[in-house]
Structures are given as C-alpha cells and as structure tokens.
Amino acid sequence: MKSFITCSLFLVCVAGFSQKNHAAAQLIAQADDSEKSIQKHTATTTPDLKTAKDDELLLAAKNADSETKIAIATELVERKSPKTEQLFRDFLEDNRTVIQKLGSISYETTSAAELFSAVARQKEKAERKKYYEKTNSKNVQNELKGLFGRDYSTKWTVAECDAFLPKLTAMALAKNEVHPQTLNQIFETLQYKSKNYERIKFFARKYASEELLATLARFKNPSDVTFLKEQKEKSYLAISYFPDAGFFGTLKEASPSFYTNQDYQNAVCAYKTAQSKALLDTMCDSIFSNQKDKTQRDDALFQLYGLIEKQNFKPYASVLKKIDALMAKR
Known part of the structure; x- marks a missing residue:
C-alpha cells in the first residue's frame, strides 16, 4: 500500500517538475539582466499569514517585497478569498521580478504570474482529489491526504478555476504595460490558448517571446507567417x-x-x-x-x-x- 502511495506522489511531483522545468528554461533564456530588479526568494511563510484577515493581507501586499507578495497570494488563493482578484490587479502594476527555486532549478517570475499559477494549481488539486476519490478507498484517501497535506484538498472546484483563470487573463491582456514574464507564464499555463487575437498579436509583436509567439501561432492566421519567420529560432515552438x-x-x-x-x-x-x-x-x-x-x-x-x-x-x-x-x- 505504501509503495503505491509513494509511487503516486512521485508521479505527481515529477509531472509538475517537468512542466515547470521547461518554463524555467524559457524564462531564463529571455532574461535581460540589465533591465531587471531581481530579488532572491526564499520559501518562508510567517505565522501572520495564517491568522491575518483577508483585508489585512491585501493591505500588507501593497508595500511588500516580491517574496512576501507571493506568500500572501498563495495564502489568499488557498482560502479562495474574494480579495484574490483585487490582489492580482494590484500585482499587475508591479514590474519587479523574483527568483524562485523548484528543486535545483531557478527561474524568474513575477508576483502576478505566481498568483495565476497558484489558481491553476487549485484546479490540478481538485482534479487529482476527484480522481483519488473515484479510485481509492477511504483509508487510502486518508493516507494520501496525510502525505500531500495542504496540497491534497482545495476549496476550489474545477468549474470555479475554469471561470476565474480567463478573468485574470483578460485583466492582464487589457493593460498595455504588463511584464512579459507574467504573460509568458499565463499562456504557458493555458497551453498557449487564447480567444483574444488582437491583444495576443499586440503583445507578441511587443515582446516576441516564445510563449507569446506560440499563442499567436495557434490562431493560424496566414498574415502572421512573415512576422513569425522573422523571429527565427524563437518561432520553433510557434511553428x-x-x-x-x-x-x-x-x-x-x-x-x-x-x-x-x-x-x-x-x-x-x-x-x-x-x-x-x-x-x-x-x-x-x-x-x-x-x-x-x-x-x-x-x-x-x-x-x-x-x-x-x-x-x-x-x-x-x-x-x-x-x-x-x-x-x-x-
């Protein structure tokens, strides 16, 4: 029984790491060190995050450094706080980047990107929990819950995540100045899918990142072929x-x-x-x-x-x- 549980945990972790590892490589490759304000992130959570009210955390995030912003975002998303939308809106105004670590891999990100990813993880947790409930006994589910801890259960449903992620995406696309790392992480998470061709075209031409080029390519508009060809190796994912x-x-x-x-x-x-x-x-x-x-x-x-x-x-x-x-x- 324990070998089954350990195997399940290992597979989930490997899948998440593989996807994030690819994201890390893409983000680091596009970095321009001369134009960044980078802060080193250490994954620490203060007790205040657990006891503070939503409004207090929202207020604290306004003047916090990036690592604290991400910790606050993670907490509010876990709570399924109604303040999450406002927090994301505030984060879109912050162009600072922060270095996160996943195992031995370091990657560059933003507080807005991490909030978006935190919501996406709630969907993954909801889907995983639903699968385990269908395929395992109550005893096994309890053991899995003990192994996963907070990562086993979620207050979000899949439908709620599916409704909220497009809302956050629309908020980001509505702005003319959004950090490219935020957009890159959003559209990699969404598997380079969007319904807003004009805004994707705007940002793809503005930043020409691999993620945005791939998102543009999924519209399969012949008028974009010349532009994509000009991007050379950055367009391979798009092609x-x-x-x-x-x-x-x-x-x-x-x-x-x-x-x-x-x-x-x-x-x-x-x-x-x-x-x-x-x-x-x-x-x-x-x-x-x-x-x-x-x-x-x-x-x-x-x-x-x-x-x-x-x-x-x-x-x-x-x-x-x-x-x-x-x-x-x-």
Whole structure:
C-alpha cells in the first residue's frame, strides 16, 4: 500500500517538475539582466499569514517585497478569498521580478504570474482529489491526504478555476504595460490558448517571446507567417502549432544547427509530410554522426523518437525503426 502511495506522489511531483522545468528554461533564456530588479526568494511563510484577515493581507501586499507578495497570494488563493482578484490587479502594476527555486532549478517570475499559477494549481488539486476519490478507498484517501497535506484538498472546484483563470487573463491582456514574464507564464499555463487575437498579436509583436509567439501561432492566421519567420529560432515552438508551408524552407536551412533542439524537432514533426519525413531522416543521421558519446547520442535519439511517436503519423514509422536500429549500434 505504501509503495503505491509513494509511487503516486512521485508521479505527481515529477509531472509538475517537468512542466515547470521547461518554463524555467524559457524564462531564463529571455532574461535581460540589465533591465531587471531581481530579488532572491526564499520559501518562508510567517505565522501572520495564517491568522491575518483577508483585508489585512491585501493591505500588507501593497508595500511588500516580491517574496512576501507571493506568500500572501498563495495564502489568499488557498482560502479562495474574494480579495484574490483585487490582489492580482494590484500585482499587475508591479514590474519587479523574483527568483524562485523548484528543486535545483531557478527561474524568474513575477508576483502576478505566481498568483495565476497558484489558481491553476487549485484546479490540478481538485482534479487529482476527484480522481483519488473515484479510485481509492477511504483509508487510502486518508493516507494520501496525510502525505500531500495542504496540497491534497482545495476549496476550489474545477468549474470555479475554469471561470476565474480567463478573468485574470483578460485583466492582464487589457493593460498595455504588463511584464512579459507574467504573460509568458499565463499562456504557458493555458497551453498557449487564447480567444483574444488582437491583444495576443499586440503583445507578441511587443515582446516576441516564445510563449507569446506560440499563442499567436495557434490562431493560424496566414498574415502572421512573415512576422513569425522573422523571429527565427524563437518561432520553433510557434511553428509546432502552426506548421504552415511558408516556414518549412527556414526549418530545413536551420537543421545543421538545431537538429537536437526539442522545439525545432517538434516543429518539423508537426508537418506530417514526405518532406518532413525526409528531414527527420537527415536529423537522425546528424545525431548519430555528430554525437560521439553513446549515452548522449541515445538520449538525443530517444528524445526525437518520443516527439515523432506523439504525432501518430504512419509514414513516420520507418523513421522510428531507423532510430531503433541506430540506438542498437555500439
């Protein structure tokens, strides 16, 4: 029984870490150190957070540093406080960034982005709790609750989160000056989905971050192809959602430099054409020829294998067989 619980906990943690790890890499890569006001964050929570009233916490957040703002946001979201919306509105005015740590990974964020993520986590908790209630006995549920602690239960329902997250997103998009890290984290959390094309286009052209470019690409507007092509490697994530024929020549030219880049590989896979199949074959050969260390070579081939397999495109089957054969070689 305990092994099952430990395994469940491990899988949940790994899934969360993997997603956040990707976000960290994207955020750090875009950082411009000369224009930031960064504060080091340490995950501490004072007893006052537990005893203070909502209004007191809202007032305290106005003049707090970023780490305290995030702690207050986490507390109010956990309470499902009606003050959460106002707190987010206030946070949008704060352009300071803060360094957070997740395990050994450091990533840059904002107080508004962390509040948004805190609400998204409530949805994850609600979905997970619902799953455990359906699949486990009361005794197992109690053990899981003991292991997860505060992360097991939530006052939010999935429907409430689904209604509140778009409201927060709309608040951010309504402003002309929003920190790009806030928008990046919002739309990565939303899997680069939005219904507000004009505002996404505005911010994508303003900041040209990978997350905003990907969100713009999901509208699949042909008029954006030229702009996205101009962003070069920053557009690879976007192309994976909008594999327009106009991008393919650029991808082919970039293969010698980016054949091991995961976003680049995903962009090529997304085409599902004879041309993309041929390019994937070439990428396999490049990995095998240029990665001399077998462990690193196999890791690179395995990464590409997983991306190809996800496309569920039968003509790619021969590429998968080729990867199997290459990995079997010494």
